[in-house]
Amino acid sequence: MTSAATTATAPKLADRMRAIVGPTNVLASPSDLVVYECDGFTIEKNKPDVVVFPTSTEQIVAIVKACGELGVPFVPRGAGTSLAGGCLPIGGGVMIALTRMKRILEVNYRDRYAIIEPGVVNLWLTNHIKPNGYHFAPDPSSQGACTIGGNVATNSGGPHTLKYGVTVNHVLGVELVLPDGRVVQTGGPHEDNPGYDLTGVIVGSEGTFGVATKAWVRITRNPEAYRTLLGVFESVDDATNTISEIIGAGIIPGALELLDSLILQAVEAAFRFGFPLDAGAVLIMEVDGLDAGLDQDAERIVEIAKRNNAREVRRANTEAERLLLWKSRKQAFGAVGRLAPSYCTQDGVVPRTKLPEILRFIRAVGTKYNIRIANVFHAGDGNIHPILLFDERDADQVKRVLGASHEILDECIRLGGSVTGEHGIGVEKIDFMPKLFSPEDLAMMVRLRSAFNPENRCSPQKMLPTAGACIEQSKAGRHAAM
Amino acid sequence: MTATVDSPRISLPVTPAKHDAGIDYELFLDCVHCGLCTSACPTYLELGDENDGPRGRIYLMRAVTDGRIELDDAVKGHLDLCLDCRACESACPSGVQYAKLIEPFRIHMHKIGVKKEHLSWLQRMLLFNLTPYAGRMRLALAPARLAQWTGIDSLMTKLGMFNLLPSSLRQMHEMLPPLKAHYGSLPEVLPAEGPRRARVALFTGCAADAIFPETNYATAKVLQKNGCEVWIPRKQGCCGAPHYHSALEEPAKQFAQQNCDAFLPDGSPVDAIIVNAAGCGAMLKDYGHLFHGSPQEEKAALFAKKVKDINEFLIELGPIQPMHPLKLKATYHDACHLCHGQQIRKQPRQLLEMIPELQLTTLNESEICCGAAGSYNLTQPEMAERLGERKAKNVLDTNAEALFVSNFGCQIQLGRYLRDKKPSLTIAHPIDALWASYNGEKL
Numbered sequence: 001m002t003s004a005a006t007t008a009t010a011p012k013l014a015d016r017m018r019a020i021v022g023p024t025n026v027l028a029s030p031s032d033l034v035v036y037e038c039d040g041f042t043i044e045k046n047k048p049d050v051v052v053f054p055t056s057t058e059q060i061v062a063i064v065k066a067c068g069e070l071g072v073p074f075v076p077r078g079a080g081t082s083l084a085g086g087c088l089p090i091g092g093g094v095m096i097a098l099t100r101m102k103r104i105l106e107v108n109y110r111d112r113y114a115i116i117e118p119g120v121v122n123l124w125l126t127n128h129i130k131p132n133g134y135h136f137a138p139d140p141s142s143q144g145a146c147t148i149g150g151n152v153a154t155n156s157g158g159p160h161t162l163k164y165g166v167t168v169n170h171v172l173g174v175e176l177v178l179p180d181g182r183v184v185q186t187g188g189p190h191e192d193n194p195g196y197d198l199t200g201v202i203v204g205s206e207g208t209f210g211v212a213t214k215a216w217v218r219i220t221r222n223p224e225a226y227r228t229l230l231g232v233f234e235s236v237d238d239a240t241n242t243i244s245e246i247i248g249a250g251i252i253p254g255a256l257e258l259l260d261s262l263i264l265q266a267v268e269a270a271f272r273f274g275f276p277l278d279a280g281a282v283l284i285m286e287v288d289g290l291d292a293g294l295d296q297d298a299e300r301i302v303e304i305a306k307r308n309n310a311r312e313v314r315r316a317n318t319e320a321e322r323l324l325l326w327k328s329r330k331q332a333f334g335a336v337g338r339l340a341p342s343y344c345t346q347d348g349v350v351p352r353t354k355l356p357e358i359l360r361f362i363r364a365v366g367t368k369y370n371i372r373i374a375n376v377f378h379a380g381d382g383n384i385h386p387i388l389l390f391d392e393r394d395a396d397q398v399k400r401v402l403g404a405s406h407e408i409l410d411e412c413i414r415l416g417g418s419v420t421g422e423h424g425i426g427v428e429k430i431d432f433m434p435k436l437f438s439p440e441d442l443a444m445m446v447r448l449r450s451a452f453n454p455e456n457r458c459s460p461q462k463m464l465p466t467a468g469a470c471i472e473q474s475k476a477g478r479h480a481a482m
Numbered sequence: 483m484t485a486t487v488d489s490p491r492i493s494l495p496v497t498p499a500k501h502d503a504g505i506d507y508e509l510f511l512d513c514v515h516c517g518l519c520t521s522a523c524p525t526y527l528e529l530g531d532e533n534d535g536p537r538g539r540i541y542l543m544r545a546v547t548d549g550r551i552e553l554d555d556a557v558k559g560h561l562d563l564c565l566d567c568r569a570c571e572s573a574c575p576s577g578v579q580y581a582k583l584i585e586p587f588r589i590h591m592h593k594i595g596v597k598k599e600h601l602s603w604l605q606r607m608l609l610f611n612l613t614p615y616a617g618r619m620r621l622a623l624a625p626a627r628l629a630q631w632t633g634i635d636s637l638m639t640k641l642g643m644f645n646l647l648p649s650s651l652r653q654m655h656e657m658l659p660p661l662k663a664h665y666g667s668l669p670e671v672l673p674a675e676g677p678r679r680a681r682v683a684l685f686t687g688c689a690a691d692a693i694f695p696e697t698n699y700a701t702a703k704v705l706q707k708n709g710c711e712v713w714i715p716r717k718q719g720c721c722g723a724p725h726y727h728s729a730l731e732e733p734a735k736q737f738a739q740q741n742c743d744a745f746l747p748d749g750s751p752v753d754a755i756i757v758n759a760a761g762c763g764a765m766l767k768d769y770g771h772l773f774h775g776s777p778q779e780e781k782a783a784l785f786a787k788k789v790k791d792i793n794e795f796l797i798e799l800g801p802i803q804p805m806h807p808l809k810l811k812a813t814y815h816d817a818c819h820l821c822h823g824q825q826i827r828k829q830p831r832q833l834l835e836m837i838p839e840l841q842l843t844t845l846n847e848s849e850i851c852c853g854a855a856g857s858y859n860l861t862q863p864e865m866a867e868r869l870g871e872r873k874a875k876n877v878l879d880t881n882a883e884a885l886f887v888s889n890f891g892c893q894i895q896l897g898r899y900l901r902d903k904k905p906s907l908t909i910a911h912p913i914d915a916l917w918a919s920y921n922g923e924k925l
């Protein structure tokens with residue numbers, strides 16, 4: 001581990017950074033740094049010593065070289081919507097904010113790819129290519145804000161990844177600045193490059209391999225048509241059984257999303273879609289593709305839902321209705337702010353058939369710890385998102401939330417699943433890694449990381465536990481939360 | 483189960499408040515720090531600095547309130563750079579009431595002596611002593627009107643004579659759009675055409691009336707045409723927004739009081755108070771909140787309830803179909819105080835689409851502030867210019883021949899950044915277009 005900048009080295013560090021990127025691209029005053037102490041995960045906080053806003057790959061090369069010379073760590077940051085604390089600057093050091101590298105460098109419709117800088121917001125790319133009938137398929141719920149650099153780092157998914165795949169399926173190549181300042185390019189505009197699939201390894205490395213400075217991403221033709229249905233169920237069990245049956249019947253929906261009654265309250269307050277507030281759960285079910293055949297699929301889905309006691313199945317009749325329905329779903333996390341001052345989203349995965357079981361378990365855990373838990377998730381791929389509601393000012397509640405979260409995630413593992421479907425390990429889930437993987441597995445991962453980031457200077461103490469991690473993590477220099 | 487954490491790794495102290503800005507602390511807690519608002523914020527879009535985005539600004543205000551950081555120049559700079567456009571409120575799924583945080587916080591900054599912004603005495607004079615008074619403003623603009631018509635204006639520009647003016651006056655001169663003839667004054671009451679469908683009062687504003695008198699004229703005429711009896715109270719005054727947004731609460735309240743008295747005299751209730759400027763409308767609709775907890779609250783709230791934006795009112799009333807075609811490719815910019823402040827987006831578009839042969843195209847980033855934001859272009863000229871240029875580019879990309887916007891402040895700003903780039907572009911209020919189409923006049 002590299003050591004953090006001390007009060008003596010911090011000003012020197014800031015000066016070095018100013019020399020590289022210019023004074024307007026550096027933040028170093030205490031009040032300017034405070035907002036960078038956390039991302040979408042607010043349970044742990046620590047300020048970086050400096051924030052830099054590079055505007056080119058060359059500047060990033062110079063920045064990481066300077067960090068090497070001065071012996072300080074650095075961490076890349078996109079929009080800071082990580083829910084796992086991926087941007088937490090452990091040990092301080094330099095935060096490399098990529099929000100000023102936001103150009104769409106090229107769009108090639110014939111070969112169906114785009115070259116973008118990492119700070120491009122996911123939805124900007126889709127908006128940019130929409131007039132030509134294309135979109136960028138990974139659609140995390142945070143797509144209006146999160147950057148594609150962040151998507152690449154966390155291998156983001158979204159409602160439509162059930163059919164279209166996660167980010168890694170849509171990244172053809174990456175330009176990466178390694179922690180020693182070398183620049184490598186993996187892949188490129190073409191498919192199937194010979195050699196090892198390094199792009200596949202970099203996507204999902206959560207910023208622990210280096211700084212992604214450019215990406216070649218696939219662009220996808222918009223489906224010719226959609227049928228979007230809303231199934232209203234008396235119980236969560238009925239809804240989850242419907243999911244299993246739909247997939248069992250061989251239908252591949254574009255998306256299958258479940259919202260339970262608590263989340264419905266929040267979403268309805270925010271968007272007034274007209275969700276039934278007395279329902280046990282609703283399912284958003286969408287099929288897309290060629291227009292011919294869609295009605296047939298939709299009818300089979302309605303049949304299955306009815307067989308599983310659906311109270312009613314509604315259909316989005318206009319594009320505006322469809323968009324409102326998706327907006328309600330995608331902004332559901334944020335809408336829980338209406339229910340409680342703080343929330344903590346978990347991101348477990350279970351085999352689809354175990355959904356009823358894990359949801360019953362979550363209910364029991366909520367009662368045990370006296371914590372309200374709302375559920376909204378990508379049901380099609382068994383990726384659950386229990387949202388635990390609390391008040392961060394109450395230390396006892398925080399403790400109970402952490403306890404409940406851990407129990408839920410342990411249960412996911414027990415059921416044959418995992419502790420993250422899409423948000424990543426970050427700092428939040430690091431303690432689970434030894435439960436998910438054998439020491440040999442973890443050692444292999446450390447060796448792989450070492451190939452890119454041998455001194456662990458880039459985003460230290462993320463994703464892979466270091467020996468004695470807990471002790472190191474609570475050492476002085478970590479600031480208390482607000 | 484094992485794995486429960488014995489103690490969280492950090493403690494969560496509730497720090498005693500150092501600054502009491504009179505903010506309801508619970509309002510801070512509505513923010514769950516998700517970051518979904520960041521890319522809706524114009525200043526964040528431009529700068530990419532979390533400190534200049536909504537999530538960061540809320541974080542800063544809370545950190546100051548908690549006594550974690552000083553209210554230093556850096557913090558003040560980030561808060562002053564905020565446009566008050568409220569795009570963050572539209573974007574926030576959690577229902578954060580951003581305006582209710584920043585407004586009292588700014589007033590507090592002002593009270594404890596942190597200077598709000600760098601307005602020169604000349605700008606202050608113009609902003610607070612001239613523009614809020616319709617009569618004074620019209621008189622002051624008379625020489626400008628004359629100069630523009632006689633061509634002296636362009637001659638002076640050519641000779642570089644405006645360079646001799648103090649920079650703030652020069653800036654204001656540059657902002658001034660081509661002025662049309664003032665309609666003089668409308669009668670106090672205009673009778674309804676046909677059977678009376680409503681009785682409304684018209685808020686004519688101050689600066690707006692002096693610079694774009696044609697829009698007030700068109701509004702009155704359109705209302706008349708739609709069966710409304712229009713009353714223009716003579717004792718009305720400025721809405722108070724310039725003062726309120728500059729943290730001058732008292733004068734804002736005086737204007738509010740004046741308007742409540744002018745528009746709600748005893749015994750002759752109107753169905754609605756109509757306003758055609760988004761900025762004024764948002765302020766008028768907020769009078770209840772302005773007098774919160776004081777004896778005037780009830781009357782102010784009644785006033786606020788009656789206020790309707792002209793677009794909103796006409797769509798609710800059911801507008802009569804305009805007949806004369808306006809063969810134009812047009813686009814529409816959402817004024818912040820209309821789309822974010824009043825959640826009015828569809829209505830002006832619906833009105834424009836009623837006009838025969840007018841073809842409405844989508845404006846990219848239509849809901850991103852143009853940089854006008856009240857006195858913002860005087861206090862933050864650099865950011866105002868960046869946003870003005872950004873908007874101009876988006877407008878030019880549409881190839882539209884006409885640009886509509888329901889707020890005079892935006893109209894001035896858009897004109898400033900588009901006049902030279904596309905002299906043929908018409909910039910007007912949707913009601914100007916509607917009146918032209920009713921009346922068979924050219925726009």
Ligand SMILES: Cc1cc2nc3c(=O)[nH]c(=O)nc-3n(C[C@H](O)[C@H](O)[C@H](O)COP(=O)(O)OP(=O)(O)OC[C@H]3O[C@@H](n4cnc5c(N)ncnc54)[C@H](O)[C@@H]3O)c2cc1C
Nearest residue numbers: 078079080081082086141147149150153156157207212422
């Ligand atoms: C309301 C809400 C809903 C969400 N919904 C989803 C969802 O549906 N699906 C999903 O997958 N995620 C979701 N997320 C999580 C988050 O939005 C994603 O992980 C997203 O990809 C993060 O992007 P970002 O730009 O905010 O990255 P950041 O939060 O800034 O960073 C995330 C991680 O990526 C690293 N990183 C960022 N940029 C780079 C780069 N250029 N090079 C190397 N490393 C980099 C950072 O170091 C960090 O470890 C949600 C978050 C929120 C708040």
Ligand code: SF4
Nearest residue numbers: 513514516517519574
């Ligand atoms: S203001 Fe709203 S959208 Fe922005 S971070 Fe807070 S909760 Fe999220």
Ligand code: SF4
Nearest residue numbers: 523564565567568570
């Ligand atoms: S009011 Fe506008 S400028 Fe201010 S934080 Fe919100 S979105 Fe940004």
